[in-house]
Amino acid sequence: MSLTEPPPPAAGPDRVGDDAADRLRDRISADSLTTRRDYLRIVATVSGGLAVGGLGVATGILHRHGDSEGLPPAKKVTDHLAPGESVAFRFPGDEDRALAVRLSDGSLVGYSAVCTHLACAVLWREDRGADGELYCPCHEGVFDARSGEVTAGPPPRPLPRIFLTEQSDGSVWAVATARAGEPTREALCRQFGKSRPETARALGCPGAERATGSRRT
Ligand code: FES
Numbered sequence: 193m194s195l196t197e198p199p200p201p202a203a204g205p206d207r208v209g210d211d212a213a214d215r216l217r218d219r220i221s222a223d224s225l226t227t228r229r230d231y232l233r234i235v236a237t238v239s240g241g242l243a244v245g246g247l248g249v250a251t252g253i254l255h256r257h258g259d260s261e262g263l264p265p266a267k268k269v270t271d272h273l274a275p276g277e278s279v280a281f282r283f284p285g286d287e288d289r290a291l292a293v294r295l296s297d298g299s300l301v302g303y304s305a306v307c308t309h310l311a312c313a314v315l316w317r318e319d320r321g322a323d324g325e326l327y328c329p330c331h332e333g334v335f336d337a338r339s340g341e342v343t344a345g346p347p348p349r350p351l352p353r354i355f356l357t358e359q360s361d362g363s364v365w366a367v368a369t370a371r372a373g374e375p376t377r378e379a380l381c382r383q384f385g386k387s388r389p390e391t392a393r394a395l396g397c398p399g400a401e402r403a404t405g406s407r408r409t
Contacts, residue, residue, distance in 0.1 A: 290304055301337065308348060355368040
């Protein structure tokens with residue numbers, strides 16, 4: 193056979209090799225189809241879950257931070273919180289995700305860690321912005337670390353506040369909550385009004401003066 197002659201047609205064993213290659217190709221196609229289908233199903237499930245969660249929050253079906261009228265029991269959050277650090281905890285209920293953050297200037301702030309867009313978990317990012325940021329990775333939602341106000345992304349409301357106190361031993365406690373956008377005094381009066389009349393009076397809560405005065409007379 194000269195070097196220019198075409199190669200002879202494939203014999204039996206090579207044909208078997210071609211069949212195996214075809215079967216392998218079919219298998220790979222089927223596998224990648226399955227993988228793609230599974231991937232799409234996972235994406236649809238996660239997206240559906242988020243949408244349902246967000247709809248639930250939006251329509252009030254699901255529990256929302258600060259929904260309780262009364263004063264929740266105070267809860268110890270941590271023994272100590274250093275500047276720039278954050279700690280995750282649950283408050284006021286066991287299912288209410290929350291974050292306490294010590295800002296670089298020593299201020300202590302607390303928020304619900306449930307994004308007001310579609311209820312993803314909000315994270316503390318010390319490395320973002322001048323004061324650090326509260327960041328939701330689901331759709332790039334950003335909240336101001338000092339106020340909880342929305343500064344970027346799709347969240348429609350600020351993060352609900354959690355009121356924290358610090359004891360002389362450095363321990364941090366959660367004592368009350370606010371609904372998203374609820375003014376501080378209104379939130380505290382709503383919760384302290386009945387159970388702590390003296391505190392409510394000191395805060396100037398509507399009705400507190402009258403209630404305290406009527407007990408005196
Ligand atoms: Fe969409 Fe947080 S869930 S930005």
